[in-house]
Amino acid sequence: MGILDFLFNSKQKxxxxxxxxxxxxxxxxxxxxxxxxxxxxxxxxxKLIQQIARGEMAKKYEVAQRDPLFEYAAKLIVSxxxxxxxLIQRRMKLGYNRAGLLMDQLELAGIVGPNEGSKAREVKxxxxxxxxxxxxxxxASVDLLTFYELYKEEIEKAIIEYKNELxxxxxxxxxxxxxxxxxxxDRKKQLSKTILKELIQEGxxxxxxxxxxxxxxxxxxxxxxxxxxxxxxxxxKCGSQQRxxxxxxxxxxxxGATTYRNLQILCKSCNIDKSxxxx
Numbered sequence: 244m245g246i247l248d249f250l251f252n253s254k255q256k257x258x259x260x261x262x263x264x265x266x267x268x269x270x271x272x273x274x275x276x277x278x279x280x281x282x283x284x285x286x287x288x289x290k291l292i293q294q295i296a297r298g299e300m301a302k303k304y305e306v307a308q309r310d311p312l313f314e315y316a317a318k319l320i321v322s323x324x325x326x327x328x329x330l331i332q333r334r335m336k337l338g339y340n341r342a343g344l345l346m347d348q349l350e351l352a353g354i355v356g357p358n359e360g361s362k363a364r365e366v367k368x369x370x371x372x373x374x375x376x377x378x379x380x381x382x383a384s385v386d387l388l389t390f391y392e393l394y395k396e397e398i399e400k401a402i403i404e405y406k407n408e409l410x411x412x413x414x415x416x417x418x419x420x421x422x423x424x425x426x427x428x429d430r431k432k433q434l435s436k437t438i439l440k441e442l443i444q445e446g447x448x449x450x451x452x453x454x455x456x457x458x459x460x461x462x463x464x465x466x467x468x469x470x471x472x473x474x475x476x477x478x479x480k481c482g483s484q485q486r487x488x489x490x491x492x493x494x495x496x497x498x499g500a501t502t503y504r505n506l507q508i509l510c511k512s513c514n515i516d517k518s519x520x521x522x
């Protein structure tokens with residue numbers, strides 16, 4: 244389909260009528276009434292607008308102006324079911340730039356999907372017969388430059404909507420990642436509490452200290468959890484994870500409080516070496 248075929252579709256009639264009004268020719272409707280009927284249905288027009296918008300190539304005129312080898316490249320890609328630029332390069336003996344441009348044109352036509360990094364593009368048309376039907380259809384022969392000019396506003400609006408969709412999808416994916424991270428963090432926190440309780444029950448780690456009256460005072464569970472998580476469940480001196488104990492940085496005997504800031508995890512050996520000193 245050439246530019247002249249498009250000049251008389253329903254949208255162009257409106258533009259022509261506006262132009263005639265400006266020239267004082269609004270009453271002369273002979274040419275418009277005798278113009279051929281639109282070659283594309285409204286559904287086909289809407290589909291092409293979305294196709295161009297989702298390819299985000301509406302303004303790349305070099306893509307819209309199809310390469311003479313477009314049809315051959317389309318048949319090559321569909322028959323091999325491989326959306327690969329290198330396949331076009333090798334089989335058609337073309338340079339990288341021209342092969343890449345052909346692939347962009349195939350995407351704009353809806354024959355292959357968008358570029359996804361190193362992966363081959365999805366081939367959307369699955370059989371040679373389906374491709375033949377597509378290539379003979381009115382939508383396949385559209386002059387995209389003219390189509391873009393006629394439907395520029397609709398295409399630009401569709402591009403914005405598509406970008407908003409992509410942003411919403413990206414936002415949802417990021418929210419889900421954060422959600423999973425928080426769930427995993429909470430799971431580890433709960434697991435850490437369970438392990439800590441088991442270690443205390445086994446006697447592998449002490450959570451009690453003697454006050455000035457000689458009474459044994461347990462460290463509150465909440466403080467133990469905080470210290471355990473802060474110190475990573477290992478001795479802050481040597482990194483051992485064996486025979487761990489809660490230690491007062493300022494010794495209990497010297498007035499050190501049983502608080503989050505004044506407690507640390509030491510292995511039994513490091514705790515003995517520290518003895519009653521501060522630190």
